[in-house]
Amino acid sequence: MRIRTLSSSLSTISPSCHLLFFIKQTTTLPFSSLTSPPTTSANPTPFTKDYLIRTFGFTESRSSSLFDRFHIVERAQTPDLLLQTLRQFGFSEDHIRATVRNTPQILFCEDDAVLKPKLRFFQQLGLIGSDLGLFISKNSTLLTHSLDRRLAPSIDIVKGVLAPNGGDCDTNDLFSVLRRCKWIIAKDPKLRLLPNISFLQSCGIVGSQLSTLLKRRPILFAQKESRLRDLVRKVEDMGFSVDSRMFVHGLFTLSCIGPETLERKFKVFEDYGFSREEIAEMFRTTPSLPRTSEEKLKLGIEFFMDVVGYNRTVLVHKPKILMYSLEKRLIPRHRVFVILRSKNLLKTMKKVPSFISVVELSEDAFLDRFISRFLDCAEELLVIYKDDFSNL
Numbered sequence: 001m002r003i004r005t006l007s008s009s010l011s012t013i014s015p016s017c018h019l020l021f022f023i024k025q026t027t028t029l030p031f032s033s034l035t036s037p038p039t040t041s042a043n044p045t046p047f048t049k050d051y052l053i054r055t056f057g058f059t060e061s062r063s064s065s066l067f068d069r070f071h072i073v074e075r076a077q078t079p080d081l082l083l084q085t086l087r088q089f090g091f092s093e094d095h096i097r098a099t100v101r102n103t104p105q106i107l108f109c110e111d112d113a114v115l116k117p118k119l120r121f122f123q124q125l126g127l128i129g130s131d132l133g134l135f136i137s138k139n140s141t142l143l144t145h146s147l148d149r150r151l152a153p154s155i156d157i158v159k160g161v162l163a164p165n166g167g168d169c170d171t172n173d174l175f176s177v178l179r180r181c182k183w184i185i186a187k188d189p190k191l192r193l194l195p196n197i198s199f200l201q202s203c204g205i206v207g208s209q210l211s212t213l214l215k216r217r218p219i220l221f222a223q224k225e226s227r228l229r230d231l232v233r234k235v236e237d238m239g240f241s242v243d244s245r246m247f248v249h250g251l252f253t254l255s256c257i258g259p260e261t262l263e264r265k266f267k268v269f270e271d272y273g274f275s276r277e278e279i280a281e282m283f284r285t286t287p288s289l290p291r292t293s294e295e296k297l298k299l300g301i302e303f304f305m306d307v308v309g310y311n312r313t314v315l316v317h318k319p320k321i322l323m324y325s326l327e328k329r330l331i332p333r334h335r336v337f338v339i340l341r342s343k344n345l346l347k348t349m350k351k352v353p354s355f356i357s358v359v360e361l362s363e364d365a366f367l368d369r370f371i372s373r374f375l376d377c378a379e380e381l382l383v384i385y386k387d388d389f390s391n392l
Contacts, residue, residue, distance in 0.1 A: 056100045085119075090128065102138075106140065118142070119132065135175065142186060150186060164211050187222060196223070199225060209245070212248075240284060246287055268297045268301075274316070278312070308355055333355075336384055358370065
């Protein structure tokens with residue numbers, strides 16, 4: 001087979017990922033060839049446009065785009081050797097196909113110099129066999145980044161944040177962060193990760209709070225520092241103090257929802273007569289409140305104001321009760337509460353409870369204090385609580 005080498009283009013191509021494209025189109029293996037034993041280096045599979053189409057399911061346009069995108073460079077290694085390497089590391093055929101489809105340039109990476117060290121690196125972190133194949137198939141672009149300049153130093157930084165007391169980093173936490181935001185280790189840590197950590201620490205978010213924020217919202221650590229500063233400024237504008245432990249929760253909420261969504265949630269409260277200051281106070285007290293759906297907020301407000309009879313001042317001081325399930329918690333407990341009150345049984349308790357105190361109890365505590373203790377009507381109360389009126 002004749003191979004044309006464009007020597008003038010060699011200087012523009014990374015020595016770690018040489019690209020080989022054959023000019024002459026030849027017959028290639030069918031799509032099922034990925035599952036067959038790899039050919040030996042003495043009889044390599046010819047690499048053509050059809051190779052991508054038939055072996056990995058690329059469309060013709062995408063296959064042609066790859067050929068147009070890269071210069072024609074001669075290289076000794078064939079794609080078959082790369083596929084063999086991935087199999088040796090425990091990749092299934094589906095993992096291999098997904099990896100190549102997502103990041104086809106790895107077909108042209110030097111196996112021993114580039115690919116194997118990165119795969120061994122992730123193995124040492126705790127990903128073995130099919131777990132490694134699954135992770136890489138979903139995050140294959142990580143294989144295109146420098147191991148020494150990006151992946152390894154970034155992983156060390158992430159592990160340090162996840163284990164703030166100097167202990168061992170939980171592997172599950174580490175890979176949970178990477179699965180949710182691979183860019184946290186793909187970017188130069190000096191440009192994103194380290195400056196963002198330093199800035200968050202200057203805002204009082206340190207230790208376990210910083211670790212929790214990383215696990216819950218890793219994208220914050222990978223974005224531009226200017227965007228992170230803008231977000232922090234918005235949290236401060238909402239009245240959160242950097243000295244408050246609620247600050248990090250307000251930051252998390254505002255990072256999850258956009259300004260238009262937040263405004264719609266606030267409008268829900270305004271429609272029921274709440275002032276902007278009251279709404280802001282509720283947000284500061286319960287930062288997760290704006291993450292509740294608009295429909296749930298409306299139903300909760302109407303339940304407490306129209307059914308229970310509370311005024312909005314009660315909700316301003318106890319906004320968390322709006323986040324409880326209406327069907328599974330609020331309505332069933334209210335039914336029991338009303339029955340006990342009608343039977344004057346609440347007065348038999350050492351202190352007559354408010355409905356809010358009833359709502360805030362755990363399930364076991366509620367059953368113990370408001371159903372089991374009233375032996376004469378416990379069965380009736382339980383039926384009412386479970387809404388199973390067919391047994392009455």
